[in-house]
Amino acid sequence: MKLSADLKALQKRIGHEFSRPELLVRAVTHSSMSSPTRDDNQRLEFLGDRVLGLVMAEALLSQDRAATEGQLAPRFNALVRKEACADVAREIALGDAMKLGRSEMMSGGRRKQALLGDAMEALIAAVYLDAGFETAKQMVVRLWGDRVTKVEADARDPKTSLQEWAQARGLKPPTYETVARTGPDHAPVFRISVTLETGQSTEAADNSKRKAEQAAAKALLAQLQS
CATH class of the missing domain: 1.10.1520.10 (Ribonuclease III domain)
Incomplete structure (x- = not known):
């Protein structure tokens, strides 16, 4: 061929x-x-x-x-x-x-x-x-x-870490919601919010839902640990 x-x-x-x-x-x-x-x-x-x-x-x-x-x-x-x-x-x-x-x-x-x-x-x-x-x-x-x-020494994804943080404190798992979707079909941008049972929440945006969820979880973890 x-x-x-x-x-x-x-x-x-x-x-x-x-x-x-x-x-x-x-x-x-x-x-x-x-x-x-x-x-x-x-x-x-x-x-x-x-x-x-x-x-x-x-x-x-x-x-x-x-x-x-x-x-x-x-x-x-x-x-x-x-x-x-x-x-x-x-x-x-x-x-x-x-x-x-x-x-x-x-x-x-x-x-x-x-x-x-x-x-x-x-x-x-x-x-x-x-x-x-x-x-x-x-x-x-x-x-x-x-x-x-x-590769990070601890590459545990932020969503898992945030869920474990919540469970260790007797809280329900965090909830994720798509706040907005912008951009063309071939290059979308998703804005995702993550919220804890306590009401604490952050948002993040990326070109895939998974990445945006990870970024939002990472931001909230940083907020909780500050």
């Missing part, structure tokens, strides 16, 4: 030339572009998520041999979550090579976090199937770079 120029360029950016180029094509094909003769990347995404998980688990164990499971788990989650995959995808310009249907193209699919994260996981699986675990591992370690060594 002859690869297009954008896929050849992607191979160079990730440092792997496919012996089975159809795997690369499938990895960048979104379901909006699939057909009876063209597979999408959903099954590869499923596999890539598991490969990434094993690579990150090994890397964290090797990096900090004294860490407990309780310390490792939040760091692991920070490294494999969709946001991290999307960030890496942006760094290698994966969006430029994605095959999208017209509707996704028109709505800015090449910049959507969920699509980028899914495609990154699919790309990892494609390399794994093409050349084995060690090659996929080397690529992941190279692309994730110093994220592994710089």
Whole structure:
């Protein structure tokens, strides 16, 4: 199979030339572009998520041999979550090579976090199937770079920490509410409020609900601890 120029360029950016180029094509094909003769990347995404998980688990164990499971788990989650995959995808310009249907193209699919994260996981699986675990591992370690060594010593997400703070004081779990949604469909901004049973509340905004909730929880924790 002859690869297009954008896929050849992607191979160079990730440092792997496919012996089975159809795997690369499938990895960048979104379901909006699939057909009876063209597979999408959903099954590869499923596999890539598991490969990434094993690579990150090994890397964290090797990096900090004294860490407990309780310390490792939040760091692991920070490294494999969709946001991290999307960030890496942006760094290698994966969006430029994605095959999208017209509707996704028109709505800015090449910049959507969920699509980028899914495609990154699919790309990892494609390399794994093409050349084995060690090659996929080397690529992941190279692309994730110093994220592994710089992941916060306590990467426990703020929502979990805030809930634990409330429960330790006999309070109900905090509630989150979408205050506003602005911006175009392909680049929305969500403003989220978080409120404790005591009435204490803060707001934060970001381009995903999850990030906005995390930011709001972090702000409220800082307020409570000041």
